[in-house]
Amino acid sequence: GDSVTQMEGPVTLSEEAFLTINCTYTATGYPSLFWYVQYPGEGLQLLLKATKADDKGSNKGFEATYRKETTSFHLEKGSVQVSDSAVYFCALRGTGTASKLTFGTGTRLQVTL
Amino acid sequence: NAGVMQNPRHLVRRRGQEARLRCSPMKGHSHVYWYRQLPEEGLKFMVYLQKENIIDESGMPKERFSAEFPKEGPSILRIQQVVRGDSAAYFCASSPGQGSNEKLFFGSGTQLSVL
Numbered sequence: 690g691d692s693v694t695q696m697e698g699p700v701t702l703s704e705e706a707f708l709t710i711n712c713t714y715t716a717t718g719y720p721s722l723f724w725y726v727q728y729p730g731e732g733l734q735l736l737l738k739a740t741k742a743d744d745k746g747s748n749k750g751f752e753a754t755y756r757k758e759t760t761s762f763h764l765e766k767g768s769v770q771v772s773d774s775a776v777y778f779c780a781l782r783g784t785g786t787a788s789k790l791t792f793g794t795g796t797r798l799q800v801t802l
Numbered sequence: 803n804a805g806v807m808q809n810p811r812h813l814v815r816r817r818g819q820e821a822r823l824r825c826s827p828m829k830g831h832s833h834v835y836w837y838r839q840l841p842e843e844g845l846k847f848m849v850y851l852q853k854e855n856i857i858d859e860s861g862m863p864k865e866r867f868s869a870e871f872p873k874e875g876p877s878i879l880r881i882q883q884v885v886r887g888d889s890a891a892y893f894c895a896s897s898p899g900q901g902s903n904e905k906l907f908f909g910s911g912t913q914l915s916v917l
Contacts, residue, residue, distance in 0.1 A: 693844070725908075732806065732893060732908035733845075778844060789835070789858065790906065792844035 691716040695779045695793035702769055702800050710764040710777055710796045712753075718784030722746075722755050722762040725778040727795070733778060736764075769800045806831075806896050806909035807876075814915045821881040821888070823912045827896030834877040835906065836869060839891040851877060884916045 696711040714720065721740045725733040737746030742757035751766045762779060779793040807826040815821050827834050832853050837845040838861075850858040851871040862869070866884075871877040881888055891913050895906040 730910065732808075732910040733895075734908070735905060789847050789850060790837075790845075791847070792837075794842070794844040 691783045691791040693793035698797035705768045708766040708769045712762045712779035720781040723780040727776045771800045774800045808909035812913045823879040824876045825894030826876040831896035833897045835895040837893045889916045
């Protein structure tokens, strides 16, 4: 079945540091890929998405590129802020599965001054 | 336009009691999804419902768990005879339609604690 593997946290960075959170997936066909963010006490919010190979999703300075050859969708940001502290989830939606999502375990990011 | 509303935010039950979790989708949304997040794990799909219909319940435990989305009112996730292993955060999401490009909007979740 479909699965998503993402790097374990927590990840602790100083403000303005470069961020990478790794995500790899297993799926048949051509899934859509997503990054969701969960701020403390809130529900998940869609951060960015990519629906086909080589697409780059971007939002709020975050980027991720859909790499079919390596089955990866790593999240990057050039300069993190304290306000980026949250839990980040990589997810996929398989072909023909309506809107059902398969999530990774989440990576907690803590940004300090 | 209010977002997805879940209540209660926190629910404490003793073993053997029943838990009822409510989810009001965004206005105009007729599709509801329930996910469960166990400690240190990702969200796991449980069930997908449209008004008055269960579309996909492949992630629901075979016993004690049920879900409904009536014509009027919120979607309800019901857990009978709760056990400690049911302790988790339960998230509801809604979308306006069924298409593969529909964006999901998540609620803030209900944290269930079973004593």
